[in-house]
Amino acid sequence: MAADSSLPPLSLIISSTPESTLYLSNALALLFEPSTLLFSDLIPELEATLRKPTSAITTYTALIDKTLEIIRAWPDELKAKFVGAHPRIGEVKGLSAFSAKEQGQANGNAGSSVAATSPMVLERLAHLNACYERRYPGLRYITFVNGRSRAVIAEEMEGVLGIPHSLSLDQPPAEALGVVEVGSAEWRSELNRAVEDVGRIAKSRLSALGMQ
Template identity: 50%
Template sequence: MSSLPDLELVREGVSNSQSPLAQTLSILFEPSPILLVKLEPQLSTYLKSQSLSSPLSYSQLIDLALDEIKKWDISSQSEFISGHPRIGETKNLSNLSAAEQGATAVVNPTPPEVLARLKHLNACYEAEYPGLRYITFVNGRSRATIAEEMEDVLGIERSRSPDEPPLAEFTSKARGRGDEKWLSELRRAVEDVGKIAQSRLEKLQA
């Protein structure tokens, strides 16, 4: 499992793609281009403006990051949450994402039909909410349970079908970025990214 850089080095606010601050953000929030080119410089500027004698914890850093992200325009927020993998993905996952999603489970691996269902549900969600990715704080729940949660969000019946309802049904009712439900989903996703980051921190510090 990844380990966090020394907090004293993070607090110095050195800004570059390999800085302790950048490494910390990539571990807690998942690496993404916008994290490195936008969030990291913003937090670096803030940290440099603070006295090194001022208290700062990793948990406070997460809160500061979320405060900055919520000030961004919706396109930037959308790009940020897309740095997280889709629910049910099994390839190119960070060690932390794989553990959170249960991708490393040996005793009770996720059944193939659940993975196929999640792939379809992700496609349906992204068709109805263009520019968004379904993010949720898994918190130890199984992928099958998350599939049911996604079905509830989409307003569809429980199923294990890999192609029902048809994707076109969701494409036809795609929501614009000014739609209140679209914005609500964006806000929820940002909040859940924060919950995931805090949960990762707890595990790393345990």
């Protein structure tokens, strides 16, 4: 299901009309990235919450907060799948409109294209993604870019991985990194950090649309 390029009035989402599910689906796909899990699990659970008499969702910010509250309560496996719906840092193909814009802004120029990033930086990021996904099995590195360059994000990833900054594109070998046990405190901490950054990205998108 493709998301529309704008958000519907919140009143259409919190109504009990048959169309409200479509409006909610389009809104969340725009703010959080479309995924099978979003449509199969998140939308029904969020709808059930919105239909309760005690629901007091009056802004999109509150809707995002409620969405995050639901995701935080999910088992780790679902959280990881949801986070994995966001593209890897440095990807240039198959991006949603918002992801493409955010990746383009990460070059340091809000009007530049994704392809403007140095090929060497993209290659380094691809290697760091492989390193991260070896170290944290089942996770994908997600961060709130917030206008920072991809080169800066590469250095951030090196810090998260505990490896020194390197101008080499493929060092250290991914196989040289230790593997963090799935479900361990460190693994879950990284997973929960990613969930919170997904929420920050959603609120940034909301702001970019001039809404709150």
